[in-house]
Amino acid sequence: MSDTYVLVHGAWHTGAEIEATAEHLRAAGHTVHCPTLAGNRPGDDRATVGLTEAVASLVDYVESRDLKQVRLAGHSYGGMVITGAAERLLPRLTRLVYVNAFVPQPGESLNDMVPPHYRALFDQIAAANKQSVMLPFEIWREAFINDADLALAKAAYAKLNPHPYRTFTEASTITQPMAALQIGKSYLNCVLDVALPASLPWHPRLSERLGLYRYVESPGSHEAWFTRPAELARALVDAGRD
Amino acid sequence: MSDTYVLVHGAWHTGAEIEATAEHLRAAGHTVHCPTLAGNRPGDDRATVGLTEAVASLVDYVESRDLKQVRLAGHSYGGMVITGAAERLLPRLTRLVYVNAFVPQPGESLNDMVPPHYRALFDQIAAANKQSVMLPFEIWREAFINDADLALAKAAYAKLNPHPYRTFTEASTITQPMAALQIGKSYLNCVLDVALPASLPWHPRLSERLGLYRYVESPGSHEAWFTRPAELARALVDAGRD
Amino acid sequence: MSDTYVLVHGAWHTGAEIEATAEHLRAAGHTVHCPTLAGNRPGDDRATVGLTEAVASLVDYVESRDLKQVRLAGHSYGGMVITGAAERLLPRLTRLVYVNAFVPQPGESLNDMVPPHYRALFDQIAAANKQSVMLPFEIWREAFINDADLALAKAAYAKLNPHPYRTFTEASTITQPMAALQIGKSYLNCVLDVALPASLPWHPRLSERLGLYRYVESPGSHEAWFTRPAELARALVDAGRD
Numbered sequence: 001m002s003d004t005y006v007l008v009h010g011a012w013h014t015g016a017e018i019e020a021t022a023e024h025l026r027a028a029g030h031t032v033h034c035p036t037l038a039g040n041r042p043g044d045d046r047a048t049v050g051l052t053e054a055v056a057s058l059v060d061y062v063e064s065r066d067l068k069q070v071r072l073a074g075h076s077y078g079g080m081v082i083t084g085a086a087e088r089l090l091p092r093l094t095r096l097v098y099v100n101a102f103v104p105q106p107g108e109s110l111n112d113m114v115p116p117h118y119r120a121l122f123d124q125i126a127a128a129n130k131q132s133v134m135l136p137f138e139i140w141r142e143a144f145i146n147d148a149d150l151a152l153a154k155a156a157y158a159k160l161n162p163h164p165y166r167t168f169t170e171a172s173t174i175t176q177p178m179a180a181l182q183i184g185k186s187y188l189n190c191v192l193d194v195a196l197p198a199s200l201p202w203h204p205r206l207s208e209r210l211g212l213y214r215y216v217e218s219p220g221s222h223e224a225w226f227t228r229p230a231e232l233a234r235a236l237v238d239a240g241r242d
Numbered sequence: 243m244s245d246t247y248v249l250v251h252g253a254w255h256t257g258a259e260i261e262a263t264a265e266h267l268r269a270a271g272h273t274v275h276c277p278t279l280a281g282n283r284p285g286d287d288r289a290t291v292g293l294t295e296a297v298a299s300l301v302d303y304v305e306s307r308d309l310k311q312v313r314l315a316g317h318s319y320g321g322m323v324i325t326g327a328a329e330r331l332l333p334r335l336t337r338l339v340y341v342n343a344f345v346p347q348p349g350e351s352l353n354d355m356v357p358p359h360y361r362a363l364f365d366q367i368a369a370a371n372k373q374s375v376m377l378p379f380e381i382w383r384e385a386f387i388n389d390a391d392l393a394l395a396k397a398a399y400a401k402l403n404p405h406p407y408r409t410f411t412e413a414s415t416i417t418q419p420m421a422a423l424q425i426g427k428s429y430l431n432c433v434l435d436v437a438l439p440a441s442l443p444w445h446p447r448l449s450e451r452l453g454l455y456r457y458v459e460s461p462g463s464h465e466a467w468f469t470r471p472a473e474l475a476r477a478l479v480d481a482g483r484d
Numbered sequence: 485m486s487d488t489y490v491l492v493h494g495a496w497h498t499g500a501e502i503e504a505t506a507e508h509l510r511a512a513g514h515t516v517h518c519p520t521l522a523g524n525r526p527g528d529d530r531a532t533v534g535l536t537e538a539v540a541s542l543v544d545y546v547e548s549r550d551l552k553q554v555r556l557a558g559h560s561y562g563g564m565v566i567t568g569a570a571e572r573l574l575p576r577l578t579r580l581v582y583v584n585a586f587v588p589q590p591g592e593s594l595n596d597m598v599p600p601h602y603r604a605l606f607d608q609i610a611a612a613n614k615q616s617v618m619l620p621f622e623i624w625r626e627a628f629i630n631d632a633d634l635a636l637a638k639a640a641y642a643k644l645n646p647h648p649y650r651t652f653t654e655a656s657t658i659t660q661p662m663a664a665l666q667i668g669k670s671y672l673n674c675v676l677d678v679a680l681p682a683s684l685p686w687h688p689r690l691s692e693r694l695g696l697y698r699y700v701e702s703p704g705s706h707e708a709w710f711t712r713p714a715e716l717a718r719a720l721v722d723a724g725r726d
Contacts, residue, residue: 143698450683459675
């Protein structure tokens, strides 16, 4: 069976970092797109792009290619973007897959779901960098890519790009909770992921906002795209299939 | 070492669906019984059978065969039944094993341990079906057998039978909390099981009602009998051995 | 790469029980020390040794051998001891690794972090045994070494030694929370560990006291030193590496 996947990256990433996982999905016979969102492309103005523009860029990507029966997956911040795009793309979608991803309620921003010490840190970094944020390496190494060795942690970090902070502070404009949206939904949880603190976790805190959903696990950290692409691809199939 | 296991099925099931797992246990040298409880047999009156009759049918099964040194395992609703039978069968039992199973306190019904939206759904279905309930396929597929592909999810669903709702609403008549019962106890948790919401979970919410207990995990969903019988059999040995 | 590990045992243990795991680390090229703390050595006076003496014995072990760039790991009670030694040994340390270990706040004792029914049990046993405590076999078998067969559970139990209770009741004398200590920290969680109740867990309840930390998992129970030494050694490398 050949399914169509659109995999939406998280903050600081582009589609390129998703490709290793996408290749495993393609080897299993699937069609996979890894778009890079507005705000994370070379030359994008990190000071002005917000969630609205990122969502619009995803909607445009899917519509301009006339993609249909899409299994739309979002990682981390990408959950904000697939949530924002879901209502508009609904006839083109088969299923939404959240990969340790944010699930906003109407009116919520990403920052509303992260612990205060991360918000304070991001505020400070954005203020000093024209409203773009980077993640300090120490946090990346310990809490995001905790299952990598140091060489991989550094190599992956070198691929990140500054992220437009307005995408974290702008509220989602969805008109109904995701639990009310009539479409298949899955939550894929990487069991070593402590990018959000384990006491304020992805699952079940955010997964249960989906209403009825399918639960899938994968080994690895928040950055399993780098550390466990084969296992992550297998879990994406478990999450994305009918 | 050859041990004697009695494996008690959950709601909507019969002993037949346990057989794949039982065969793995038998291949490891054990004697395994998979009785079908009163209420889930062909011709049983789903409108009238309650927890009392289900418990009595298990007690009768064990006593009439004069089984001894039994490792008595219950899955899901089967936890209500082995709990109800434990006091009466105590001299014949070596250990109780709860497999993502309900552990009632004295006076509690199964429905007292499930979230309100499940109770409301079951009430509605039972009222429309002469007090028997079925699980809607969508819930089965996403929340019960989330680790299956669609073909297996459908094939397994086709084997289910309507379940007598009185077994969910009738309170357990045990006279003491299970923590007080002097017998070995184990809780086997399938890590993908979100048949109860992860925010109102099997473990540790219900496992810790056992007092001192042995904790064992297995991969797979609530329906690992269908999706992971070999792994489940291995975990049952870890849970059931001395 | 050859790193230096010092692995600090838990209550009732000595360094000898850590050796199976240490051998796997040595086979991977690392230098590993498994000291036995004051209070757990033959002839030690269990009635008088407290946390202060245990910490001092670890500090002395590291200083007298002039060990440097140490990855200092503590298991269970050993977390009290590495925490107490960390400030004094700081220039010699590269990272602290807590293996299902206690992380005290300033002024806390081990007993402050365990459930009341364990404290009551320990009080009673210590009062009857000149202030030394042993763990009843039934608790050991079900809640500490739940992944062993009975033969291994018994063989491992036979190696335990009476533990000086003052090490449980004496408060840590650290002057700042561990979150404030500037050094790499990891928390290694064995996923079957219910030696502390799952409702009052090691992780994230105690792990998050470390502030920024690296999260690592391993299969097995609280006593993976006996049941899963190879996997535990691999996880120790994931936790201990830069």
